[in-house]
Amino acid sequence: MTKIRVGIAGYGNLGKGVEMAIAQNPDMELVGVFTRRQPQDVKTIRPETKAYHIDDAAKMTNDIDVMILCGGSATDLPKQGPEFVKLFHTIDSFDTHAKIPEYFEHMDQTAKAAGKVGIISVGWDPGLFSLNRMYAGAVLPNGKDYTFWGKGISQGHSDAIRRIEGVQDAKQYTIPIEKAVEEVRSGSNPELTTREKHLRECFVVAKPGADTAKIEQEIKTMPNYFSDYDTVVHFISQEELNERHSGMPHGGFVIRSGKTGANQETKQIIEYNLKLESNPEFTGSVLVAYARAAYRMSQEGVTGAKTVLDVPPAYLSAKSGAELRKELL
Amino acid sequence: MTKIRVGIAGYGNLGKGVEMAIAQNPDMELVGVFTRRQPQDVKTIRPETKAYHIDDAAKMTNDIDVMILCGGSATDLPKQGPEFVKLFHTIDSFDTHAKIPEYFEHMDQTAKAAGKVGIISVGWDPGLFSLNRMYAGAVLPNGKDYTFWGKGISQGHSDAIRRIEGVQDAKQYTIPIEKAVEEVRSGSNPELTTREKHLRECFVVAKPGADTAKIEQEIKTMPNYFSDYDTVVHFISQEELNERHSGMPHGGFVIRSGKTGANQETKQIIEYNLKLESNPEFTGSVLVAYARAAYRMSQEGVTGAKTVLDVPPAYLSAKSGAELRKELL
Numbered sequence: 056m057t058k059i060r061v062g063i064a065g066y067g068n069l070g071k072g073v074e075m076a077i078a079q080n081p082d083m084e085l086v087g088v089f090t091r092r093q094p095q096d097v098k099t100i101r102p103e104t105k106a107y108h109i110d111d112a113a114k115m116t117n118d119i120d121v122m123i124l125c126g127g128s129a130t131d132l133p134k135q136g137p138e139f140v141k142l143f144h145t146i147d148s149f150d151t152h153a154k155i156p157e158y159f160e161h162m163d164q165t166a167k168a169a170g171k172v173g174i175i176s177v178g179w180d181p182g183l184f185s186l187n188r189m190y191a192g193a194v195l196p197n198g199k200d201y202t203f204w205g206k207g208i209s210q211g212h213s214d215a216i217r218r219i220e221g222v223q224d225a226k227q228y229t230i231p232i233e234k235a236v237e238e239v240r241s242g243s244n245p246e247l248t249t250r251e252k253h254l255r256e257c258f259v260v261a262k263p264g265a266d267t268a269k270i271e272q273e274i275k276t277m278p279n280y281f282s283d284y285d286t287v288v289h290f291i292s293q294e295e296l297n298e299r300h301s302g303m304p305h306g307g308f309v310i311r312s313g314k315t316g317a318n319q320e321t322k323q324i325i326e327y328n329l330k331l332e333s334n335p336e337f338t339g340s341v342l343v344a345y346a347r348a349a350y351r352m353s354q355e356g357v358t359g360a361k362t363v364l365d366v367p368p369a370y371l372s373a374k375s376g377a378e379l380r381k382e383l384l
Numbered sequence: 385m386t387k388i389r390v391g392i393a394g395y396g397n398l399g400k401g402v403e404m405a406i407a408q409n410p411d412m413e414l415v416g417v418f419t420r421r422q423p424q425d426v427k428t429i430r431p432e433t434k435a436y437h438i439d440d441a442a443k444m445t446n447d448i449d450v451m452i453l454c455g456g457s458a459t460d461l462p463k464q465g466p467e468f469v470k471l472f473h474t475i476d477s478f479d480t481h482a483k484i485p486e487y488f489e490h491m492d493q494t495a496k497a498a499g500k501v502g503i504i505s506v507g508w509d510p511g512l513f514s515l516n517r518m519y520a521g522a523v524l525p526n527g528k529d530y531t532f533w534g535k536g537i538s539q540g541h542s543d544a545i546r547r548i549e550g551v552q553d554a555k556q557y558t559i560p561i562e563k564a565v566e567e568v569r570s571g572s573n574p575e576l577t578t579r580e581k582h583l584r585e586c587f588v589v590a591k592p593g594a595d596t597a598k599i600e601q602e603i604k605t606m607p608n609y610f611s612d613y614d615t616v617v618h619f620i621s622q623e624e625l626n627e628r629h630s631g632m633p634h635g636g637f638v639i640r641s642g643k644t645g646a647n648q649e650t651k652q653i654i655e656y657n658l659k660l661e662s663n664p665e666f667t668g669s670v671l672v673a674y675a676r677a678a679y680r681m682s683q684e685g686v687t688g689a690k691t692v693l694d695v696p697p698a699y700l701s702a703k704s705g706a707e708l709r710k711e712l713l
Contacts, residue, residue, distance in 0.1 A: 193701045323659075
C-alpha cells in the first residue's frame with residue numbers, strides 16, 4: 056500500500072496532537088514537522104519524527120501529499136493557508152467564524168489555480184459540530200439548534216486573565232449550566248441568554264502582594280470575555296494550578312430540538328455530544344481523518360477549497376465502500 | 385424555484401411520515417402516494433394529497449423526480465427497489481443488515497443502467513447511526529463502538545408476541561440498561577453481553593380465558609427475540625394498551641469510546657443520541673432530506689446506488705454552499 060505522506064506545519068499542542076494521531080493510522084506516514092524555530096531545538100513527541108525549518112517545506116513538494124496546518128487563525132492561517140495550498144493539499148482548523156467566507160474564497164481560488172484541495176475549518180467546532188448542525192437541520196427543518204461548550208479549558212479566556220496586572224498564571228473553564236441543558240433536552244425550545252447557558256470558572260495565581268479583589272473585579276467586568284456571564288474566581292497557588300489544572304479537557308454538545316407531524320407537535324431531539332480529555336489530541340485526530348479525505352478527493356481530480364460539509368463521509372475512512380457498507384450500515 | 389417532485393410508494397406509517405415531512409420542505413412538492421389498495425379507499429393525512437394505484441406509477445415518469453419507497457425490507461423493497469429505480473431516482477430504508485451488500489449491487493447495476501440515483505438504507509439505523517459510526521471510527525481509530533436502542537417500540541418484537549396463541553394484542557419496548565450506558569460513557573470500554581445492554585418490557589392483552597402464565601413463559605423463552613434478554617411481561621387491558629401504548633416512540637445512541645495520545649491513555653468519547661416521539665415521522669424526515677440529495681446528485685450527473693456514507697452532507701440542504709458556510713461552520 057502506498058502511504059499518504061503527511062507534513063505538519065506548526066508544532067504547538069495541535070501539531071503534537073496531529074503527530075500522535077498519524078501514528079494511529081497505518082495508511083499514513085509522517086514526513087516531518089515544520090517549525091519556525093531551529094529544527095534541532097524541537098523535541099518531538101515521537102523520537103522518529105523529523106523536524107524541518109518551515110522555509111524548507113517548499114523544497115519538499117515531491118515528498119509530501121498533504122500538509123496539515125497547525126498555526127493559529129488570527130495571524131498564521133490567513134497567510135500560511137494560501138501559501139501552502141499552492142504546494143500541497145492542505146487541512147486547517149481556521150476558526151475565526153466571521154472571516155470563514157472570505158478565507159474560503161481566497162483558499163478556493165488559490166487551490167484551484169494550483170490543482171490542489173484545501174479543506175478548511177476542520178476540527179470539532181467548526182467541524183464535527185458544524186456537520187451535526189447540518190444533518191440535524193436538514194432532517195428537522197422545523198426546529199432550533201443549541202450549542203453548549205464544556206466543561207473545558209478556554210485558551211482565549213485563560214490568556215485574557217493572564218494579561219491582567221498582578222496575575223501570574225490562570226486557567227478558565229467554560230461550564231454548561233445543567234438547568235439550561237435539561238430544558239433543551241426536554242424539547243421545550245427555551246430562549247436562553249448567554250448568562251443562562253454557560254458559567255465561567257477561573258483559577259488564578261496572583262503575583263505576590265497583588266490586589267486579589269481588584270483582579271477578581273477586573274475579570275468579572277471584562278467585556279466580551281466575562282461581563283455577560285456569571286463568573287466564579289478562585290485564587291490558588293502555582294503548584295495547585297500545575298497539579299490540578301494542567302490538562303486540556305474540553306467538549307460540548309449540539310442539540311437540535313424539532314417538531315414533526317401534521318400539527319407540528321411531535322418532539323424529536325437529536326444530540327451530538329463530545330467528552331474530550333484532550334482537546335488538541337482530539338482536534339488533531341479530526342484533522343488527520345480529513346487529510347485522508349483530501350488525498351482521496353485529489354485522486355479523483357477534485358480541486359479547490361472544501362469544508363467538512365462538502366466531503367462525502369466515506370472519504371474519511373481507509374476502508375473500501377464495500378467494507379463500510381458491510382460493517383457500518 | 386423549480387420544486388423537487390416527490391412520490392411516495394407504500395402508504396403505511398412510514399409513508400405518512402414522509403407525507404408530513406415533505407410539507408415542511410418548501411422546495412419540494414408531493415405528487416402523490418402510490419398504494420396497492422384502491423386509491424379511493426385511502427385516507428391521506430393531508431386532504432390535498434392525491435392517491436394513485438401503484439401500477440400507475442410507471443406512467444408518471446415525467447411528473448416525478450424522486451420516488452420514496454416506504455415498503456418493508458422483507459418482501460417489498462428487494463422487488464420494488466430495482467423496479468422503481470429504472471423509472472425514478474429512489475430513496476429507501478432497506479434495513480435487512482445481512483442483505484445490504486447484495487441489495488446494493490442489484491440497485492447499483494439497475495440504477496446505473498437507467499441513469500438514476502438510488503440511495504439505499506436511509507433512516508436512523510441504518511442511516512444517521514451508520515454515519516456516526518463512520519465519522520467516529522475515522523476520527524478515533526483506536527476505539528470501540530456501542531449502539532443502544534430505545535427506549536422505544538420494536539415493531540418486530542411486538543408482532544412476535546401477537547403471534548403467540550392466546551394473545552390478542554401486544555407492544556414491546558426495548559430499553560437500554562442504565563448501568564451499561566453509564567459504564568460506556570465513562571470510557572471504560574466494557575465487554576457487554578446482549579442481556580447486559582437491553583431490557584425487554586412487554587405489555588400484553590390476553591384473550592379471554594387464555595393461560596397468561598403460559599404466554600409469559602412462551603415470550604420469555606422465544607429464541608432470537610427474547611431468550612437472550614431479561615424480559616418483563618405485564619398483562620393489561622386492551623383499553624390501557626390503546627390509551628397508554630399507542631405511540632411509536634423510539635431512539636437510542638451510538639457511543640464511540642476511544643483513546644489518543646502517545647501512550648493511548650487519553651479518553652475521548654463521542655456520543656450521538658436520538659429521542660424520538662415518533663419513529664416513522666422521524667424516519668420519514670430523514671428520507672425526505674436524502675430525496676433532496678438524490679435529486680441534487682442526479683443534477684450533477686451522478687448515477688448508481690449510494691448510501692448515506694457516500695452523500696456529501698451539504699447535498700441534504702436546500703441552502704447554498706455559501707449560506708451553509710456562513711451559518712453553520
